Amino acid sequence: MTKPIPSKARAVIVGGGVSGCSVAYHLAKLGWTDVVLLERKQLTCGTTWHAAGLIGQLRASQNMTRLAKYSADLYVKLEAETGIGTGMRQNGSMTVALTDERKEEIYRQASLARAFDVDVREITVDEVKAMYPHLNTADIKAAVHLPLDGQCDPANIAMALAKGARQNGATVIEGVKVTSVLTKDGRVTGVACEQNGETFTIETENVVNAAGMWGRTLADISGVTLPLHACEHFYIVTEPIPNLTRLPVLRVPDECTYYKEDAGKMLIGAFELKAKPWGMDGISEDFCFDQLPEDFDHFQPILENAINRMPMLETAGIHTFFNGPESFTPDDRYYLGEAPELKGYWVAAGYNSIGIVSSGGAGMALAQWMNDGEPPFDLWEVDIRRAQPFQKNRAYLQDRVSETLGLLYADHFPYRQMATARGVRRSPIHEHLKARGAVFGEVAGWERANWFAREGQAREYRYSWKRQNWFENQKEEHLAVRNGVGLFDMTSFGKIRVEGRDALAFLQKLCANQMDVAPGRIVYTQMLNAHGGIESDLTVTRLSQTAFLLVVPGATLQRDLAWLRKHLRDEFVVITDVTAAESVLCVMGPKARELMRKVSPNDFSNAHHPFATAREIEIGMGLARAHRVTYVGELGWELYVSTDQAAHVFEALEAAGADVGLRLCGLHTLDSCRIEKAFRHFGHDITDEDHVLEAGLGFAVRTKKGEFIGRDAVLRKEKEGLKRRMVQFRLADPEPLLFHNEALVRDGKIVSTITSGNYGHFLGGAIGMGYVPCAGESEADVLASRYEIEIAGVRVKAEASLAPMYDPKAERVRA
Ligand SMILES: NCCCC(=O)O
CATH class of the missing domain: 2.40.30.110 (Aminomethyltransferase beta-barrel domains)
Structure with missing residues (x-):
């Protein structure tokens, strides 16, 4: 008998995998009893059912670790709460290093684990052998053990979450396909769905896209950007191995493998460096507990390494050769939060093969976010607002995810750059920089010169945890900025125009600093949330009485646009992304004024062009707006140049720069200079959970100017300390x-x-x-x-x- 579909709900969750079930469970726990979860076939039938179910608590950052620990704790309790056996066992995990570089990485991780309160111990090779007697340890250089890590039965975790959701009032219905999301005036109003050939609508203000590998297609229908793509993920399961005792989960990242003992069998899975994207032409609606064809050739190198690592596998029969699709994202991090394109459209998808350990915490965080209208803590690294609109391009995704699958176990070297899907966004002077030795990195699709190679030097990264091959290049660039003058291409800055009759009032409401300044003035400011946390770190240039230019990091542009639009009420204001309209060439260093005088007839004296002002200037045979600001702590100008004139202005600067020792500099040098000056970096030093006063940015806050978002929190903190x-x-x-x-x-x-x-x-x-x-x-x-x-x-x-x-x-x- 089919279940009746309610005509109204507070939230509709699309997708009955572990992600959707966790969101339903946590919303119901928060008292959202009229939540409906719709699953197009059967619960868990997409990806969850075939996940390996490893519960590794230590993740790349404190808050990701907090969420993973939450999942582990929840899964331990879930069985008693719901009566469904979750298979959760805390048998610990062990990661071994086969190289010195990996040893440094896992030891750094162990230090991090201690800082995050995760139980961890560096163990000797003898201890490895004692815990894992079947292992070939001859080439193991180091190992760490996390005793509270473990493993579980993924399908049962999802079932238990669904049952827990139902117990708290949620409705879970299988066999219902969501065909579209209904909207009005930029917000969700309902969903249209189909059950047994009949169509229905559910009125709702909140939709959660937890549709896993179907998520991108579903989002597309609503004009929402959710860049993810499926890849094939392989593992084998052996026949029962006689006398196999309980073993911790084992990761050998240098061989791209993980090992899980379960019921006397071994499961061996792979995160190979070059993966196979799958579902290029879309994923069938009929997909339900399906498997993909075996590919022995692809798995062979992994298996050979596994047999060498664990010789007993040679004689153990293979019970299952499994290949199933999982969703991967361009940066190997999942998506959570409200889509900037549509109010009430939430996402929880793209788990990059760590969906089980992530979903418990992610479901809790998203439910709180939906309930409170703000994330419970800093979730920027998984926030959907980091996605760039172009990233839903399928050619881009297919190329990129072939790399991201392997990243889980790749060496996580500092400054590691993506090798695939490059070159999508380029500055007008890209070819000029390339011809002069630039070695590029990528942020938000932008190619950016990270450092400049010398004549004859290989233009590539040699990664390491120690000094990398560009250390001396950075030193020369850095000292050129401190003692002479350097040129940085910062075209990737996000640029937003806020214009209209109420532009000033609108920005006064959002920004903590005084925006009512004379045209031509530049103000460094933060946009705060109600807790005084930093939502955005930016400069605002007043271009006229009614026009302002906001300059933000390239990586936060979509987030900043979303924050501005979210707070637009009935003000007469137009907000426009003008990022592609202007290049930004920065001349920085004590000789910057000398250089500017060579390329421009304008007056660059302190009297005429003081710090924190912007002036239109003639430069070469073109025009620019020169902003006297700096992120490296030196005298300097950021030159905003119409993109059609950027190459010309660059050539003019370069020609004039020969006399003053102008040096081309990369983003690594920008970063090393700014850190000497203790300039904060959004996403690292300052986030939405960092109070502006505790971040040491009180000098950019003007509580006396009148009301603005976060003012009360600033006043409170001043009082409390x-x-x-x-x-x-x-x-x-x-x-x-x-x-x-x-x-x-x-x-x-x-x-x-x-x-x-x-x-x-x-x-x-x-x-x-x-x-x-x-x-x-x-x-x-x-x-x-x-x-x-x-x-x-x-x-x-x-x-x-x-x-x-x-x-x-x-x-x-x-x-
Ligand atoms: N789905 C496999 C997870 C691998 C890991 O946690 O290391």
Whole structure:
């Protein structure tokens, strides 16, 4: 008998895999009792049913780890709550390293785990052997053990979540296909669906796309960007192996493999470096517990390594050769949150083969997000607003996901760049930079010169946890910026025009700094949320009485646009993304003025063109708007040039620059310079859960200007005092490197992690920033402590400073 479909619901969840079931469970727990989950066939029949079900708690960041730990805890409790056996067992996990580089990575991870309160221990090869007697350990260089990791039965986890959701009032219906999402005035109003050939509509203000590998197609129908694509994922299951005892989960990332013992059989799965995208022409509606054809040739190298690693496998018969599709995303991170294109359209999809361990926490976080209208903590790394509209292009996705599948087990070297699907967004001077030795990286699809190779030097990254092959190039670029003048191409900046009668009032409401400045002034500001957390970090240039230009990082453009549009009420304002209209060439360094005088007849004196002002200038035979601001802590101008004139302006600068030693510089140098100056970076040092005052950005907040979002939270914090503070650190030993996420140790105790790090080539050592808990403490108390930073298990002394270590009085910027 088919279940009646309700005509109304508070939320409709599309997709009955572990993701959708978890969202339904958590919404129901929050009291959303009229939630409907619609599954087109049967629960779990897409991807969940064939997942391996490994529960590894340590993830790449604190909040991802928090969500994974939440999943583990939930899955332990779920059986008692629902009566469905989840197969959850905390048999621990072990990761082994076969190279020195991997050893550094897993030891760094172990330090991180300690900072995140995950139980972890570096173990010896003898201990590996004792825990895993069947293993060939001859070439194992290091190993870590996480005793509370484990494994579970994925289908039963989903079933238990669905049952728990029902127990709390949700409705779960199988055999219903959602055909479209109904909308009015930019928000969701309902869904249209089909059951046994009959059509129905459900009125609702909230839809959750948890449709897994169908998610992109479903989103497309509503004009929502959800870039994901399926790939084939392979594993084998052996016949029962006599006398096999319970074993921890084993990961051998250097061989792209994981091993799971279950009921006396071994499951061996692979994250090979070049994967096979699947479902190029769409995924059949009829897909239900289907498998894909075997591909022995593809799996053969993995199997050979596995037999060498675990010789008993040679004689164990293969019970199942499994191949099933899973969804992958362009950056190997899943999607959560409200789609910027449509109010009330939520997503929880694209799990990159870690859907089981992720979904418990992700479902909880999304449910809270839907309930409260804001994420419960910083979720930027998985936020759907990071997706770029072009990324739903299928040719792009197919190329990219062939790489992302393997990333789970690839070496996670710092500065690692994607090798596939490159070159989609390019600056007008891209070819000029390439001809001059640029080695490019990619952010949000933009090709950006990260560093410049010397004549004859290989134009490629040689990755390492130590100094990489471009370290000396960066040093030369960095010192050129400090002592002479450097040129950066920052065309990838996001540029947003906010124009109209109410533009000023609108920006006054959103920005914490004073926006009512004279035309031509530039203001550094943050957009805050109601808790005083930082939603956006930007400069705003007043172009006229009614027009403003907002400049944001390329990676946050969609998020920033969404935040602006979300807060637009009845103001007469037009918001336009003008990113592609202007290139940005930055000339930075003490000789920047000398250079500008050579290419332009305009006046670049402090009197005429002081810091934080913008002026139209003639340059070469073209025009530009010169913004006197800096992200490297030097005298300099960002030149905003119409894209058609960018190459000409670059040529003019380059020709004139020969006399003043102009040096082309890359993004790695931008980062090393900004970190010496302790300039914050959104997504690392500042996020929506970091209070603007604790981030040390109170100088950019004007509570006296009147109401703005976050003002009350700022006033409250002023009264209550800071609970933590952003501090800058320099390692005493000039050799070790900081990237981010290293454990920060205060007086012998881990207190937090480094939020960003790079090498201070001027200051002579690795520089990092991080939050230090300081409730009730004075600045002097904070500085009186002894600080160390734990790098791969080794604690290195660090000097701490609350003021920027480089140019603390900002004299160079205003020179
Ligand atoms: N779906 C396989 C997960 C692999 C891992 O957790 O390492």
